[in-house]
Amino acid sequence: MWGRSNSSVRPRGRNCYQQTDYSEGTSSASHCCIEKHQAPNLKRTYRQRAYFVATRSTRSPRSFTGEDSSEFHVHGGVAVINGLLDALASMPKFKLAEPGEFTRRAFSNGKLDLTEVEGLADLLQAETEAQRKQALLQADGSLSKLYENWRHVLKHSVANLEAHIDFEETETLEDGLVDNVVKNIEVLSADINKHMRDGRKGEILRRGVKAVILGEPNVGKSSLLNVLCQRPASIVTPISGTTRDVIQVTLNIQGYPLVLSDTAGLRKDSQDVIELEGMSRAVDIYQKADLVILVIDFQNYSNWCHRHAADFKTYILHYIKELGVSDLINDPKDGQTLFKKECVVVLNKTDLDSKAVCDKIHKNIVKLSCKTEAGISDLVTVLAQHLKILCGEPSQEHPSMNQVRHREQLLKCQKHLQSFLEDASKNKPDLVIMAEHLRKALTSLGKLIGTVTSEEILDLIFREFCIGK
Ligand SMILES: Nc1nc2c(ncn2[C@@H]2O[C@H](COP(=O)(O)OP(=O)(O)OP(=O)(O)O)[C@@H](O)[C@H]2O)c(=O)[nH]1
Numbered sequence: 001m002w003g004r005s006n007s008s009v010r011p012r013g014r015n016c017y018q019q020t021d022y023s024e025g026t027s028s029a030s031h032c033c034i035e036k037h038q039a040p041n042l043k044r045t046y047r048q049r050a051y052f053v054a055t056r057s058t059r060s061p062r063s064f065t066g067e068d069s070s071e072f073h074v075h076g077g078v079a080v081i082n083g084l085l086d087a088l089a090s091m092p093k094f095k096l097a098e099p100g101e102f103t104r105r106a107f108s109n110g111k112l113d114l115t116e117v118e119g120l121a122d123l124l125q126a127e128t129e130a131q132r133k134q135a136l137l138q139a140d141g142s143l144s145k146l147y148e149n150w151r152h153v154l155k156h157s158v159a160n161l162e163a164h165i166d167f168e169e170t171e172t173l174e175d176g177l178v179d180n181v182v183k184n185i186e187v188l189s190a191d192i193n194k195h196m197r198d199g200r201k202g203e204i205l206r207r208g209v210k211a212v213i214l215g216e217p218n219v220g221k222s223s224l225l226n227v228l229c230q231r232p233a234s235i236v237t238p239i240s241g242t243t244r245d246v247i248q249v250t251l252n253i254q255g256y257p258l259v260l261s262d263t264a265g266l267r268k269d270s271q272d273v274i275e276l277e278g279m280s281r282a283v284d285i286y287q288k289a290d291l292v293i294l295v296i297d298f299q300n301y302s303n304w305c306h307r308h309a310a311d312f313k314t315y316i317l318h319y320i321k322e323l324g325v326s327d328l329i330n331d332p333k334d335g336q337t338l339f340k341k342e343c344v345v346v347l348n349k350t351d352l353d354s355k356a357v358c359d360k361i362h363k364n365i366v367k368l369s370c371k372t373e374a375g376i377s378d379l380v381t382v383l384a385q386h387l388k389i390l391c392g393e394p395s396q397e398h399p400s401m402n403q404v405r406h407r408e409q410l411l412k413c414q415k416h417l418q419s420f421l422e423d424a425s426k427n428k429p430d431l432v433i434m435a436e437h438l439r440k441a442l443t444s445l446g447k448l449i450g451t452v453t454s455e456e457i458l459d460l461i462f463r464e465f466c467i468g469k
């Protein structure tokens with residue numbers, strides 16, 4: 001038996017309301033059914049194959065697509081659904097929806113703009129609470145409001161500039177009209193810049209934070225991955241150099257998405273071809289990562305410190321150099337933080353050493369044991385803090401852009417605005433060319449929200465949807 005008890009089938013489009021209207025003679029409590037092959041009109045052919053639990057119709061323009069729509073709530077067995085679909089398909093002008101077809105119709109009917117469509121697609125795929133919040137805000141129009149405001153400013157600026165060009169010699173126009181346009185564009189350009197310099201928080205939240213577990217062989221990297229995902233995803237043995245391939249798991253850390261990769265241990269003296277390939281993959285993943293979890297064996301650290309009478313920072317610098325990832329360290333001249341990327345330092349195997357030595361270590365380092373799982377909850381708390389920094393908190397007031405497509409269009413828009421401002425600063429600016437720059441900037445914003453679009457872009461966006469949405 002299949003587990004679904006109910007399912008819904010939604011015919012949409014012109015006249016579907018009349019053709020599938022069951023309201024006469026059937027209340028939502030009564031059952032009606034349709035015959036498979038002899039269904040020129042569903043009204044005449046019920047009571048044999050598929051039992052409706054209820055029907056509901058929505059008139060244009062109140063439905064999701066803006067068109068007439070009917071909805072059959074039927075029992076969820078595969079045969080019942082297929083029977084209904086076959087019966088509908090045998091009626092003239094009925095066809096199965098393509099993926100995303102209803103949303104595409106809603107877009108064509110002006111019910112949603114393109115950023116709202118993308119928000120809806122993200123909402124359907126959201127796996128964590130923070131992703132859900134961001135997608136919902138976008139589907140509700142937070143980004144579209146922002147971009148619409150910018151488009152409004154641009155449209156007015158173009159109109160004012162064109163009025164100035166057309167009537168400059170014949171009519172008295174408001175003083176300083178062009179200066180005002182330039183000022184507005186300066187403000188707009190600064191706003192767009194600020195919006196784009198957000199550390200790609202929205203994009204990172206949308207795709208998940210890429211984190212890599214990095215360290216020497218045998219320090220417990222794979223054990224850490226396994227403890228975090230609570231299953232033996234990665235092979236653990238006492239043999240140094242066990243992990244060769246990259247092992248990836250996706251986690252939900254306090255509502256934030258984390259794509260965590262376990263990697264081969266890094267060491268300098270290996271001659272093993274397979275291990276060398278593993279290390280090269282590890283470095284590759286590290287370079288693309290947003291967050292590094294640096295794992296150190298507590299005993300190795302302890303022994304080194306005793307031998308060299310050095311502090312923890314000196315040990316970290318030495319350790320990172322040994323791993324061959326010195327570019328993780330900030331040049332002291334450039335930054336105040338030690339690491340260039342978000343980084344969590346984990347001292348593992350604390351169960352093997354005395355608590356007294358352990359307590360001397362800097363409080364920002366997470367001390368834990370993968371064996372006893374002591375300290376794992378501290379690591380989760382610290383990870384969540386880093387994820388919050390990387391993803392930000394989705395907000396209505398400052399919506400984050402979260403797609404490469406948005407960034408591309410905004411970059412183009414910004415380029416045209418800069419050309420406009422450069423021309424404006426010339427001695428004798430050519431207003432016609434300046435207006436053209438603004439029109440091009442307007443087109444880029446239009447492409448962003450979907451007032452200017454191409455079939456190719458639409459196909460790309462809507463094919464991400466499932467059938468029935
Ligand atoms: N006592 C103790 N042993 C641990 C702990 N974590 C891992 N180990 C052991 O350390 C050995 C190496 O663990 P792995 O998780 O395979 O280490 P790794 O860093 O992935 O090693 P490579 O894949 O070779 O780079 C295994 O025998 C683990 O059982 C710990 O917290 N305490």
Ligand SMILES: [Mg+2]
Pocket residue numbers: 221222223234235236242243262263264265
């Ligand atoms: Mg391993």
